[in-house]
Amino acid sequence: MDCHREKINLSALIQGLIEDGECLAPNLQFEGKFPGDIFIKADRTLLQQCIQNLIGNAIKYNQPDGVVEVNLLGGENSIQLTISNTGPNISDADAERIFERFFRRQNSTEAVEGSGLGLSLAREIARAHGGEIELLKSDRLINRFRMILPAV
Numbered sequence: 001m002d003c004h005r006e007k008i009n010l011s012a013l014i015q016g017l018i019e020d021g022e023c024l025a026p027n028l029q030f031e032g033k034f035p036g037d038i039f040i041k042a043d044r045t046l047l048q049q050c051i052q053n054l055i056g057n058a059i060k061y062n063q064p065d066g067v068v069e070v071n072l073l074g075g076e077n078s079i080q081l082t083i084s085n086t087g088p089n090i091s092d093a094d095a096e097r098i099f100e101r102f103f104r105r106q107n108s109t110e111a112v113e114g115s116g117l118g119l120s121l122a123r124e125i126a127r128a129h130g131g132e133i134e135l136l137k138s139d140r141l142i143n144r145f146r147m148i149l150p151a152v
Contacts (some may be wrong), residue, residue, distance in 0.1 A: 003043035010040045025059045031069045040152050050125035053118040058085035084144040099123045135149035
């Protein structure tokens, strides 16, 4: 994946995507923590698609009147973006396969539209930027994904 990198205000980019999510899912509560402006050197279009996929999944696989939480933390060496949602837990069996292309959770394939490419594509975009996306352990109806990217 070829990336055209430029300096991006990641905080502003994410805030815009959260605002889009609020329009798409007015029944959900969106929460976020952004400690000031955090900049990154990245391909804006690809990174936006990556984060849009993560937020989109948090919306699609949420419970009615649920919560989408987006937290951004900048460090000296890395930037961490955590996106959480309330919803059915992801089983251990599904967690092992969730980043596979075309994989769809068995209990969700009929109720939720999609092709099963969003998380796979998001992970490849993160990796193209020297980062990674992982599913943190699901517990108590909270699913949490974390993306780690190198700092500027």
